[in-house]
Amino acid sequence: MKILVCISHVPDTTSKINFTDGETKFDTNGVNFVINPNDEFGLTRAMWFKEKQGASVHVVTVGAPETEPTLRKALAIGADEAIRVNTPATDGYSVAKQLAHIAQEGDYDLIIGGRESIDYNGGMVPGMVAKMIGANFVNTCISLEVDGTSVVVIREIDGGKETLNTSLPLVVGGQKGLVEESDLRIPNMRGIMQARSKPLHIKEPVTAGAKTVATIFEKPAPRGAVKLVDTVDELIDLLHNEAKVI
Amino acid sequence: MSVLVYTESENGSFKKTAFEVVSYAKAIADTLDTSVTAISINGGEASELGVYGADKVLEVSNDMLTKFNAEGYADAISQAAAQEEATVVVLSQTANAKFMAPLVAVNLEAGYVSNVVAVPQSTTPFKIKHSVFTNKAFSLTEINTNTKIIGLGKNAYGLHENSAAAVAEAFSPTIKETQTTVVSVDKATDKVTIADAEVVVSAGRGLKGPENWGMIEEMAAILGAATACSKPVSDMGWRSHGEHVGQTGKPVAASLYIAIGISGAIQHLAGINSSKIKVVINSDPEAPFFKAADYGIVGDAFEIVPQLNEKLKAFKAQNA
Numbered sequence: 001m002k003i004l005v006c007i008s009h010v011p012d013t014t015s016k017i018n019f020t021d022g023e024t025k026f027d028t029n030g031v032n033f034v035i036n037p038n039d040e041f042g043l044t045r046a047m048w049f050k051e052k053q054g055a056s057v058h059v060v061t062v063g064a065p066e067t068e069p070t071l072r073k074a075l076a077i078g079a080d081e082a083i084r085v086n087t088p089a090t091d092g093y094s095v096a097k098q099l100a101h102i103a104q105e106g107d108y109d110l111i112i113g114g115r116e117s118i119d120y121n122g123g124m125v126p127g128m129v130a131k132m133i134g135a136n137f138v139n140t141c142i143s144l145e146v147d148g149t150s151v152v153v154i155r156e157i158d159g160g161k162e163t164l165n166t167s168l169p170l171v172v173g174g175q176k177g178l179v180e181e182s183d184l185r186i187p188n189m190r191g192i193m194q195a196r197s198k199p200l201h202i203k204e205p206v207t208a209g210a211k212t213v214a215t216i217f218e219k220p221a222p223r224g225a226v227k228l229v230d231t232v233d234e235l236i237d238l239l240h241n242e243a244k245v246i
Numbered sequence: 247m248s249v250l251v252y253t254e255s256e257n258g259s260f261k262k263t264a265f266e267v268v269s270y271a272k273a274i275a276d277t278l279d280t281s282v283t284a285i286s287i288n289g290g291e292a293s294e295l296g297v298y299g300a301d302k303v304l305e306v307s308n309d310m311l312t313k314f315n316a317e318g319y320a321d322a323i324s325q326a327a328a329q330e331e332a333t334v335v336v337l338s339q340t341a342n343a344k345f346m347a348p349l350v351a352v353n354l355e356a357g358y359v360s361n362v363v364a365v366p367q368s369t370t371p372f373k374i375k376h377s378v379f380t381n382k383a384f385s386l387t388e389i390n391t392n393t394k395i396i397g398l399g400k401n402a403y404g405l406h407e408n409s410a411a412a413v414a415e416a417f418s419p420t421i422k423e424t425q426t427t428v429v430s431v432d433k434a435t436d437k438v439t440i441a442d443a444e445v446v447v448s449a450g451r452g453l454k455g456p457e458n459w460g461m462i463e464e465m466a467a468i469l470g471a472a473t474a475c476s477k478p479v480s481d482m483g484w485r486s487h488g489e490h491v492g493q494t495g496k497p498v499a500a501s502l503y504i505a506i507g508i509s510g511a512i513q514h515l516a517g518i519n520s521s522k523i524k525v526v527i528n529s530d531p532e533a534p535f536f537k538a539a540d541y542g543i544v545g546d547a548f549e550i551v552p553q554l555n556e557k558l559k560a561f562k563a564q565n566a
C-alpha cells in the first residue's frame with residue numbers, strides 16, 4: 001500500500017497570533033512552526049501501516065522553502081520520502097489542486113490529511129482532493145483499518161460516532177483517535193540523522209487558480225473585565241437578568 | 247439567480263441550525279435582491295422554513311439518501327444549485343455539512359469559505375468575515391467565483407423571523423451508488439450534543455477524577471446542557487474524546503459556557519472563543535481563565551457546584 005500524508009505547516013498551538021503589513025500578513029516573527037496536530041495523528045497511523053503492513057509512506061506539503069524543516073521532522077518520525085510543492089499555500093482549492101496532482105502522479109492508495117489545519121481552519125482540502133481524483137472520502141476519521149482494498153473507518157459525528165465500510169483509493173480527514181496522544185512519536189537522534197539523507201523532492205506547481213483571497217485580518221475585540229461574584233445566588237441572577245442566557 | 251440553503255434535519259424534523267441558515271440566507275438574498283430556495287432532504291414541513299424567509303423549498307425524498315452519505319448529499323445540493331442558478335450556497339457547520347461542503351465546492355467549482363461569522367461585508371467584490379487560527383483571529387476573505395459557498399458558524403447569525411411563502415416543490419436529483427456504506431451509528435439519543443447545545447458545562451483536571459463528574463452531569467441535566475471537558479481529562483480517559491473541546495478538540499459556540507476546574511490554557515480558550523457568555527469556577531484566583539470570562543467565582547468546585555445545582559434547580563422550577 002502506498003500512503004501519502006498531507007502535512008500542513010502551522011504555528012504551534014501556543015503561538016500569539018499577530019499580523020503585519022497593514023494587517024494583511026500573518027506575522028511569523030518568533031513563531032515556532034510544527035506539523036499540524038491533526039496531520040501528526042494521521043502520520044503516526046501511517047507509521048503503523050508501514051511497520052505492520054509494509055506500507056510505504058510519503059509526506060507532502062504545499063509551501064515555500066521555509067516549510068522544509070516540518071517535512072524533515074515527518075521524515076525523522078519515519079516517513080520514507082517527502083515532497084514539497086514549491087508554491088505558497090494561498091487558498092484551499094488551489095492547495096487541493098496541487099495535492100490532487102501529486103496524488104495522481106504517485107498513484108497512492110490511501111491519502112491521509114487532517115480534519116482541519118489549525119491556521120486557516122478551512123476543513124476543506126482533503127475533501128476537495130478526494131473529489132478531484134474520484135477517490136472515496138471520509139472526514140473526522142477516528143479509526144482506520146485496511147485489509148487488502150477493503151477499509152473500515154469510524155468517523156466522529158455530532159454526539160457520537162459512525163462506522164463505515166469503504167474501499168481504496170481513499171482520502172481521509174483525520175484527527176485524534178486515529179492514534180492516541182500517547183502514541184505520538186518524538187523523533188530520536190537516529191531518526192533525525194536518517195531524515196537528512198532521505199529524499200525530499202521539490203516539485204513545481206501545476207496551474208491552479210485560487211478561488212478565494214484573504215484580504216485583511218483582524219483580532220477579536222478585547223473583552224471587558226470579568227465580574228467576580230461571591231455567591232451562587234448572585235451568579236444565577238446575573239445569568240438570568242443581565243446576560244439573559246438562562 | 248437565487249440563494250440556495252441546505253436545511254438539515256434529523257429524524258424528519260429540522261434542526262435549529264436549519265432555521266439559522268435560512269435566516270442568514272434571507273439576509274443575503276435581500277442584499278442581492280433575489281429569493282431564497284431551501285433544499286431539504288427527508289426534512290420537516292416546508293412552512294417551518296417560511297417563517298425564516300424561504301421562498302421555495304425543494305423537497306428531496308430518495309431511498310439512497312435516507313442515511314447521510316456525503317457524496318449523495320453533495321450531489322443533490324450541487325444539482326439544486328445548478329437548477330436554481332444559485333450564486334450563493336449556504337451550509338451550516340455541523341459535522342455532516344463540513345464533510346460534504348468541499349465536495350459541493352469541487353462539483354460547482356466554487357470558492358468555499360468556512361466558519362463564517364457575519365453577513366458579507368460587500369457583495370461586489372464578495373467579501374466575507376470568518377474565523378481563522380482557531381478563533382484567535384478573523385479574516386476578511388474575497389470569493390472570486392460566480393458561485394460562492396458559505397459555511398455559517400453556529401450561533402453566528404441567530405434566528406430572524408420573516409415571512410415567506412415556502413412553496414414546496416419535489417426535487418429528484420440523480421444520485422450515484424457510493425462505495426461508502428454506514429455499518430452502524432453509535433449515538434446517545436438522550437444526551438444533548440456539544441454541536442447542538444445552547445449551554446455547555448465543562449470541567450477540567452481540577453475535578454481530580456472521573457468519579458467526581460456526577461455533579462457536572464447533574465448541572466447539565468438541570469440546564470439541558472451538553473457536557474464537555476479539557477484535553478487532559480479526555481487523554482487520561484476520565485471522559486470520552488468526543489467531549490474534548492479546544493483548539494485540537496471541538497469548537498464550542500454556545501450561548502453559555504460554564505468552565506469548572508479548568509485553568510484556561512490558550513489552546514482551550516481558542517476552542518470556546520465564539521461562545522457568548524463564559525462562567526468560570528476555579529479555586530485559583532490567578533487562573534488565566536478569569537481573564538477570558540464574563541462571570542467568575544473563586545472557590546472550591548466541590549463546595550460551589552453542589553450549591554449551584556440546588557439553586558439552579560429551584561430557579562428552573564420557578565421559571566419553568
Ligand SMILES: Cc1cc2nc3c(=O)[nH]c(=O)nc-3n(C[C@H](O)[C@H](O)[C@H](O)COP(=O)(O)OP(=O)(O)OC[C@H]3O[C@@H](n4cnc5c(N)ncnc54)[C@H](O)[C@@H]3O)c2cc1C
Pocket residue numbers: 013037449450451452453475476477478479490491492493494495506507508509510511512513514517527528529530533545546547548
Ligand atoms: C499541541 C497542544 C494542543 C492542545 N490542545 C488543547 C485543547 O484543544 N483543549 C484543551 O483543553 N487543552 C489543550 N491543550 C492542553 C492545554 O495546554 C492545558 O494543558 C489543558 O487545557 C489544561 O487542562 P485543565 O485546565 O483541565 O488542567 P490544569 O491546567 O491542571 O488546570 C486545573 C485547574 O483546576 C483548578 N482547580 C483545582 N482544584 C480545584 C477545585 N477544587 N475547585 C476549582 N478549581 C480547581 C486549578 O486551579 C487549575 O486552574 C493542548 C496542549 C498542546 C501542547
Ligand SMILES: Nc1ncnc2c1ncn2[C@@H]1O[C@H](COP(=O)(O)O)[C@@H](O)[C@H]1O
Pocket residue numbers: 006007008009036038039060061062063089092095099112113114115116117118120121122123124125126
Ligand atoms: N499547504 C498544505 N500542504 C499539504 N497539505 C495541506 C496543506 N493545507 C492543508 N493541507 C491538508 O489538509 C488538511 C485540512 O486543511 P484545511 O482545509 O486547510 O483545514 C490539513 O490537515 C492537511 O492534511
